[in-house]
Amino acid sequence: MKWSTFVLFISVFLASAIPTRAQDSPEDLYELQERIKRLERRIQRMEKGPTAPAPQNAESTPSSSKAEKSIPVPFPEMPRATGSSADSAFATATGLTRTFNPAISVNGLFLGTYRSIENNIPDTETKTGLDIQEMELQFTANVDTYLRANFRVSFEDDEVEIEESFVDLLLFDRVALRAGQFYTHLGKHNLLHTHQFPFIDVPLVNREIFGAEALLEIGVGLSYLMPLPWYSEWVFEFVEGDNSNLFDAPLNDDFAYILHSRNLWDLNEDTTMEIGGSYSTGRNGTGAALGNRNRTTQIAGGNLTLKWKPARQARYKTLVWQSEYIRTWKETGVNALSGLDNPDDNKGGMYSYLQYQFAEQWWIQARYGYFGFHQAEAANDQQRTTLLLGYVPSEFSAIRLQYSYIDEDISNEHQVLLQLNFSLGSHPAHRY
Amino acid sequence: MIKTLEQAIKQPLSWFLILMLLVCFSGTANAQLKVITTTQDIASLVQAVGKGLVEVESLTQGYQDTHFVQAKPSLMLKMNRADLLIYQGLELEVGWLPLLLQGARNADIQLGKHGNLDLSLAIDPIEVPQGKLDRSMGDVHAFGNPHYMLDPGNIKPIVYFIADHLSKLLPAQAAQIKSNRKQFINRFEPKLKEWKDQMAPFADTPVVTYHRTWSYFLRYFHLTHIGTVEPKPGIQPSPSHLSDLAQTMKEKNVHLILHAIYYQDKFSKLLAGKSGARVLTLPPSVGGVPEASDTIKLFDYLVNQITRALSSNE
Numbered sequence: 020m021k022w023s024t025f026v027l028f029i030s031v032f033l034a035s036a037i038p039t040r041a042q043d044s045p046e047d048l049y050e051l052q053e054r055i056k057r058l059e060r061r062i063q064r065m066e067k068g069p070t071a072p073a074p075q076n077a078e079s080t081p082s083s084s085k086a087e088k089s090i091p092v093p094f095p096e097m098p099r100a101t102g103s104s105a106d107s108a109f110a111t112a113t114g115l116t117r118t119f120n121p122a123i124s125v126n127g128l129f130l131g132t133y134r135s136i137e138n139n140i141p142d143t144e145t146k147t148g149l150d151i152q153e154m155e156l157q158f159t160a161n162v163d164t165y166l167r168a169n170f171r172v173s174f175e176d177d178e179v180e181i182e183e184s185f186v187d188l189l190l191f192d193r194v195a196l197r198a199g200q201f202y203t204h205l206g207k208h209n210l211l212h213t214h215q216f217p218f219i220d221v222p223l224v225n226r227e228i229f230g231a232e233a234l235l236e237i238g239v240g241l242s243y244l245m246p247l248p249w250y251s252e253w254v255f256e257f258v259e260g261d262n263s264n265l266f267d268a269p270l271n272d273d274f275a276y277i278l279h280s281r282n283l284w285d286l287n288e289d290t291t292m293e294i295g296g297s298y299s300t301g302r303n304g305t306g307a308a309l310g311n312r313n314r315t316t317q318i319a320g321g322n323l324t325l326k327w328k329p330a331r332q333a334r335y336k337t338l339v340w341q342s343e344y345i346r347t348w349k350e351t352g353v354n355a356l357s358g359l360d361n362p363d364d365n366k367g368g369m370y371s372y373l374q375y376q377f378a379e380q381w382w383i384q385a386r387y388g389y390f391g392f393h394q395a396e397a398a399n400d401q402q403r404t405t406l407l408l409g410y411v412p413s414e415f416s417a418i419r420l421q422y423s424y425i426d427e428d429i430s431n432e433h434q435v436l437l438q439l440n441f442s443l444g445s446h447p448a449h450r451y
Numbered sequence: 452m453i454k455t456l457e458q459a460i461k462q463p464l465s466w467f468l469i470l471m472l473l474v475c476f477s478g479t480a481n482a483q484l485k486v487i488t489t490t491q492d493i494a495s496l497v498q499a500v501g502k503g504l505v506e507v508e509s510l511t512q513g514y515q516d517t518h519f520v521q522a523k524p525s526l527m528l529k530m531n532r533a534d535l536l537i538y539q540g541l542e543l544e545v546g547w548l549p550l551l552l553q554g555a556r557n558a559d560i561q562l563g564k565h566g567n568l569d570l571s572l573a574i575d576p577i578e579v580p581q582g583k584l585d586r587s588m589g590d591v592h593a594f595g596n597p598h599y600m601l602d603p604g605n606i607k608p609i610v611y612f613i614a615d616h617l618s619k620l621l622p623a624q625a626a627q628i629k630s631n632r633k634q635f636i637n638r639f640e641p642k643l644k645e646w647k648d649q650m651a652p653f654a655d656t657p658v659v660t661y662h663r664t665w666s667y668f669l670r671y672f673h674l675t676h677i678g679t680v681e682p683k684p685g686i687q688p689s690p691s692h693l694s695d696l697a698q699t700m701k702e703k704n705v706h707l708i709l710h711a712i713y714y715q716d717k718f719s720k721l722l723a724g725k726s727g728a729r730v731l732t733l734p735p736s737v738g739g740v741p742e743a744s745d746t747i748k749l750f751d752y753l754v755n756q757i758t759r760a761l762s763s764n765e
Binding site: 046049050053054056057060061187189191192193194195244249250252283284285288291328330331332333334335379380413415443447450451 | 512514515516519520521522523524525527528531549550553554556557558559572573575586608611612615633685686687712713714715
């Protein structure tokens with residue numbers, strides 16, 4: 020009712036203005052008529068929401084009635100809510116209409132595994148068989164004028180875990196702030212959720228350095244879009260430092276700091292190059308009881324991505340080449356007896372993969388991963404060669420078949436994974 | 452290596468150099484209003500209305516599928532420097548524009564600000580789905596068909612809307628904008644009559660299209676739309692759908708399949724083989740082919756191609 024009164028008021032106001040100006044020129048009259056029409060449409064959208072019928076005005080009726088005969092109405096008439104506050108379907112106890120509900124989505128990942136070894140060890144996590152890899156539930160909404168929030172829980176076996184959960188805020192032009200629990204900007208793969216992984220499993224180097232949970236931390240991050248001719252984003256993150264592989268220092272003030280730079284250039288209309296670099300430092304938990312000396316962990320990483328997507332056939336062809344290198348320096352404290360520094364625990368590895376979309380719904384991919392740089396014992400290095408065939412009927416579902424040859428320590432393994440990936444609900448678009 | 456990095460960060464000189472770099476690059480101011488549009492169709496009209504007053508650039512090219520655009524960071528950079536963003540709306544850009552808007556970090560062009568203009572307010576959309584929507588219906592647009600720039604009857608209200616909005620942002624140049632608008636309409640209206648006359652003999656001719664790209668165009672020129680090669684928006688056709696459609700086309704004597712340049716034409720060609728009709732591949736947007744370099748030339752091109760194809764069938 021309120022809006023209708025408003026329309027009436029505006030229409031009367033404008034209509035009273037028309038006669039005096041109409042004498043000047045028909046152009047001005049047309050201009051005012053168009054303005055009224057736009058106001059009416061704006062109000063109609065606010066009142067009726069997305070499923071409002073197309074407004075019919077006198078001008079378009081003759082031609083559109085003809086067209087409607089030839090174009091079948093795609094969807095049959097069904098009862099729908101009006102969005103009015105008198106409509107019981109929309110009224111809630113909190114006094115907010117359902118229009119303000121967050122976008123909700125579910126991502127499901129079902130996994131079938133074949134392994135050539137270790138199937139008879141009772142405690143192994145992955146064995147030949149069927150499994151739910153992950154179910155993810157996500158809520159996204161603007162909190163108020165200032166904040167935008169994401170909340171994500173993942174269900175895995177019997178565990179429920181808060182995954183990423185944070186708020187974003189545009190502080191000034193070019194400067195954005197993120198606070199909460201988030202995947203830190205350490206490299207490129209670390210930012211991805213399980214259902215976004217280019218392959219079914221995590222690259223070897225990410226798994227070995229960050230552990231199964233990736234570098235997911237609680238903290239605050241600031242990102243700045245540099246005023247440069249190319250896209251250059253710099254991110255600084257100040258986090259708790261909970262990762263048990265890397266930090267996990269027991270003292271209150273032992274935080275971790277992460278710096279990341281992401282640079283992109285369009286080489287031509289179809290090809291984009293991305294170069295990124297990351298550095299992180301923080302205290303670790305080794306030898307903490309013996310004082311604060313010499314127990315810093317440092318991480319450095321670099322990544323290079325080339326992406327080709329022909330503008331004229333964006334729906335049908337893509338080629339991606341991505342490589343990433345990550346290394347760590349981990350001081351391990353002081354020997355209590357001798358008073359000398361323990362030897363550093365250094366690690367490093369890389370992966371490189373190719374993804375090729377050769378038809379609208381088909382992808383073929385290959386990846387090589389290596390872990391074992393900078394280590395004292397070269398015998399402990401690991402290699403993994405992976406091939407993948409993906410069938411992607413729509414943006415909301417995919418079936419992927421992956422084969423890996425795993426060369427670890429002394430044993431070699433053949434592994435085959437089959438994954439079903441689906442998304443339902445309103446899922447925010449993934450970043451480039 | 453890390454030691455030298457640490458030293459570098461501690462050096463006040465390196466901080467000074469970084470600051471200098473920032474100052475150098477941020478000082479490039481330009482007096483003209485910077486307008487970013489999502490399509491070349493809009494850019495062409497903004498160019499006509501804001502001639503000499505605005506600097507306009509489109510995020511996509513006319514030969515690109517506007518449903519499927521990569522949210523490239525280079526586009527975010529363009530939007531970061533823009534004073535005004537104009538888009539087609541009706542969910543045409545829903546897969547990529549929100550991501551770009553967030554990444555652009557430009558408060559002036561966010562939703563609800565004067566720098567954010569949804570052009571669909573200027574027109575009455577058609578094919579607005581009634582009732583409940585569901586993903587099983589394919590890539591359905593809840594607010595109606597977003598390809599309204601292909602309706603020549605929509606151009607005038609759109610031009611007036613753009614002129615109105617530019618006058619709000621550049622009040623001192625309102626007279627100039629009005630005269631630009633008049634110049635364009637004076638060129639456009641005789642053309643409109645010309646196109647109508649050219650298409651008049653083909654009224655009620657039945658056609659098939661690949662996607663619902665051409666609905667507004669067909670409505671305006673009174674061509675009859677028999678069906679689409681896609682069974683649902685964005686979904687590949689099955690053999691049975693194609694043979695059913697071919698059957699209908701034979702019954703209704705359809706000779707023409709309209710196909711937008713950015714779709715693969717294998718299914719349209721398959722259907723053409725089954726039904727005896729011919730595929731006419733057309734640019735649905737300004738810049739889609741070099742000949743269609745602005746709005747008037749695009750309609751010139753489309754009307755000429757379609758009338759030629761239809762007369763050769765008679």
